[in-house]
Amino acid sequence: MLLNLLSYQFMQNALVAGSIVAIVAAVTGYFVIVRGLTFAGHALAQIGFAGAAGAVLLGINPVFGLLVFTLGAGISIGVLGKEIRERDTAIGIIMMLGLGLGFLFLSLYQGYAELAYSILFGTILGISRTDVVVTIISGALTLAVLIAIFRPLLFSSYDPELAQARGVPVRALAIVFLALLAVVVSISVQIIGILLIFTLLIGPAATARRLAHSPFAIIGLAVLLALLYVWVGTFWAALSNFPISFCIATISFVIYLPVRLLLPSWRRRRSAIAVAGIMNTNIPHSSEQVAQEEPMEYKQELPRITTDMKGDGV
Amino acid sequence: MNLFQIEFVQNAFIAGSIVAVLTAIVGYFVVLRVQAFAGDALAHIGFAGATGAAVLGIASLIGTYFFTLLGAIGMGALGERVRGRDLEIGMVLSFALGLGVLFLNLYTSFATEAVGVLFGSILSVTRSDVGTILITSIVMLLILGFIFRPLLFSSIDPEVALARGVPVRALSIGFMLLLAITVAEAIQVVGVLLVFALLIAPAATAQKVSHEPLSTIGLSILFGLLFTWCGLLLAFFTRLPVSFYISVLAALSYLVVMLLTRLRTPYRYKAPPHPSRECKDPTMIQPPVDTRPLQEKVL
Numbered sequence: 162m163l164l165n166l167l168s169y170q171f172m173q174n175a176l177v178a179g180s181i182v183a184i185v186a187a188v189t190g191y192f193v194i195v196r197g198l199t200f201a202g203h204a205l206a207q208i209g210f211a212g213a214a215g216a217v218l219l220g221i222n223p224v225f226g227l228l229v230f231t232l233g234a235g236i237s238i239g240v241l242g243k244e245i246r247e248r249d250t251a252i253g254i255i256m257m258l259g260l261g262l263g264f265l266f267l268s269l270y271q272g273y274a275e276l277a278y279s280i281l282f283g284t285i286l287g288i289s290r291t292d293v294v295v296t297i298i299s300g301a302l303t304l305a306v307l308i309a310i311f312r313p314l315l316f317s318s319y320d321p322e323l324a325q326a327r328g329v330p331v332r333a334l335a336i337v338f339l340a341l342l343a344v345v346v347s348i349s350v351q352i353i354g355i356l357l358i359f360t361l362l363i364g365p366a367a368t369a370r371r372l373a374h375s376p377f378a379i380i381g382l383a384v385l386l387a388l389l390y391v392w393v394g395t396f397w398a399a400l401s402n403f404p405i406s407f408c409i410a411t412i413s414f415v416i417y418l419p420v421r422l423l424l425p426s427w428r429r430r431r432s433a434i435a436v437a438g439i440m441n442t443n444i445p446h447s448s449e450q451v452a453q454e455e456p457m458e459y460k461q462e463l464p465r466i467t468t469d470m471k472g473d474g475v
Numbered sequence: 476m477n478l479f480q481i482e483f484v485q486n487a488f489i490a491g492s493i494v495a496v497l498t499a500i501v502g503y504f505v506v507l508r509v510q511a512f513a514g515d516a517l518a519h520i521g522f523a524g525a526t527g528a529a530v531l532g533i534a535s536l537i538g539t540y541f542f543t544l545l546g547a548i549g550m551g552a553l554g555e556r557v558r559g560r561d562l563e564i565g566m567v568l569s570f571a572l573g574l575g576v577l578f579l580n581l582y583t584s585f586a587t588e589a590v591g592v593l594f595g596s597i598l599s600v601t602r603s604d605v606g607t608i609l610i611t612s613i614v615m616l617l618i619l620g621f622i623f624r625p626l627l628f629s630s631i632d633p634e635v636a637l638a639r640g641v642p643v644r645a646l647s648i649g650f651m652l653l654l655a656i657t658v659a660e661a662i663q664v665v666g667v668l669l670v671f672a673l674l675i676a677p678a679a680t681a682q683k684v685s686h687e688p689l690s691t692i693g694l695s696i697l698f699g700l701l702f703t704w705c706g707l708l709l710a711f712f713t714r715l716p717v718s719f720y721i722s723v724l725a726a727l728s729y730l731v732v733m734l735l736t737r738l739r740t741p742y743r744y745k746a747p748p749h750p751s752r753e754c755k756d757p758t759m760i761q762p763p764v765d766t767r768p769l770q771e772k773v774l
Contacts, residue, residue, distance in 0.1 A: 199561040200512045249511045250679045254729050257671040261722030264594045268716050277590050282576050360569040367562045404580055410573030417566050
């Protein structure tokens with residue numbers, strides 16, 4: 162039965178594209194969580210809706226429309242940057258504008274309902290060879306850039322102030338990362354649809370973060386989980402005729418829920434220590450540690466200074 | 476005018492206005508409490524409710540109420556820590572969307588129905604829907620009026636409010652329930668995906684212009700009504716979707732107001748991003764004036 166399914170062209174396309182998307186999304190998703198960009202990830206996808214719908218209206222492949230819109234939005238979110246409190250609102254409003262425009266484009270297009278459905282919720286049947294090629298190329302590029310900026314990105318994600326003080330280009334990294342996120346979102350849309358990108362982006366990393374606590378272990382586990390979700394979801398969808406986004410979202414949620422409820426999250430300090438190990442820095446992570454260390458240094462220093470002064474004076 | 480004698484136009488205007496007023500007031504608190512994402516998630520959960528109701532053959536408004544309320548209780552019970560919260564909300568959101576897609580799949584004419592729920596179908600609001608919306612909105616406004624002061628206090632400074640004996644946790648769960656019902660009503664007008672247009676945009680725009688809570692809420696109501704009415708009128712005359720016009724009007728006015736305030740206030744004078752600026756501009760706070768007589772000052 163399963164082997165039979167594998168001989169279909171659409172199944173091969175879906176699995177190849179799905180696996181690439183799973184790997185890239187899981188790695189990016191880890192940084193999305195650490196940087197607190199979950200809402201931005203969600204919003205980027207929905208802004209992309211306008212691009213996809215516009216591309217369809219013009220008769221272009223939706224992936225290109227998506228890339229243009231999400232890249233534009235990602236870079237402008239990165240440039241707007243600083244004030245987190247205001248950012249949520251601003252992102253939300255830009256997201257709303259994107260959705261409204263997308264809806265306009267779709268309603269101008271004839272027979273829009275089915276198309277809207279497939280852009281919003283994804284389909285395993287609609288992935289062509291071209292889509293697979295585009296996915297492979299952009300996925301490989303994204304991974305290469307992520308590996309190249311891995312260390313500074315991790316550092317600036319965990320402690321942006323210290324990173325800035327050490328000369329890491331924090332702001333540039335933030336913009337580059339949002340651009341990468343835009344690419345990942347664009348290639349994920351064809352598999353899972355605009356509305357459920359969250360499941361692939363956040364789901365695996367959120368689960369992995371509760372099971373492991375060094376960054377490498379989390380990312381590795383997240384990639385494995387994401388591949389599992391996509392493969393099981395694709396076969397489930399093909400066998401049961403349910404929409405694929407429902408299948409992947411359900412698997413992701415069913416695995417996340419017990420992990421979330423049963424395992425306490427690793428203390429932030431432990432993961433921060435793991436990061437500090439990679440970065441060769443030592444940062445006092447809890448107030449107790451600071452409170453214990455400082456008086457001791459003070460006591461050690463104090464006698465030495467006084468003896469020196471005595472020596473100088475006499 | 477001839478237009479206003481048609482029944483569905485009347486329904487659309489009445490329902491739109493009621494919803495605009497309610498969302499503007501609740502939206503003020505949503506912006507203040509930085510719960511935009513929670514509002515968005517509740518809307519997505521409402522999607523599962525609306526489609527589930529379609530499968531069971533119930534009115535979609537009832538299904539939406541039921542699911543958003545469940546979601547609000549879940550979120551209120553789950554979320555203690557501020558930091559991890561986005562993740563949990565997001566996971567519930569995507570699962571609810573997945574469920575919605577499944578329900579759509581079970582329902583026969585799914586694609587058209589999906590677009591209606593996702594992008595709003597205010598022109599198909601019935602008289603009985605208007606009645607339901609009117610009654611729930613009045614009840615909600617009464618409750619909001621009743622808890623207005625403690626809610627405002629706990630939204631602006633939860634720690635001090637807690638220290639003063641305000642039941643912060645109960646208020647936050649209560650507010651989530653109010654938000655759930657508001658979102659369910661907003662879905663009727665602008666749809667699941669564009670709830671922000673009525674919930675966040677009017678309040679956020681008003682907050683850029685004014686700082687006093689009451690005048691901000693008043694302005695936000697004004698913006699909400701303006702967007703809804705202009706959107707409806709434009710849609711009737713050009714035959715493009717209502718929610719497109721509402722969302723574009725809302726987004727443009729927010730962006731224009733944001734640019735104007737940026738141009739007017741130089742960067743160095745900008746208030747720090749702290750909740751307390753909502754009630755008083757910190758740059759305007761003067762040191763306390765010493766009113767004692769000169770003799771005492773010298774001594």
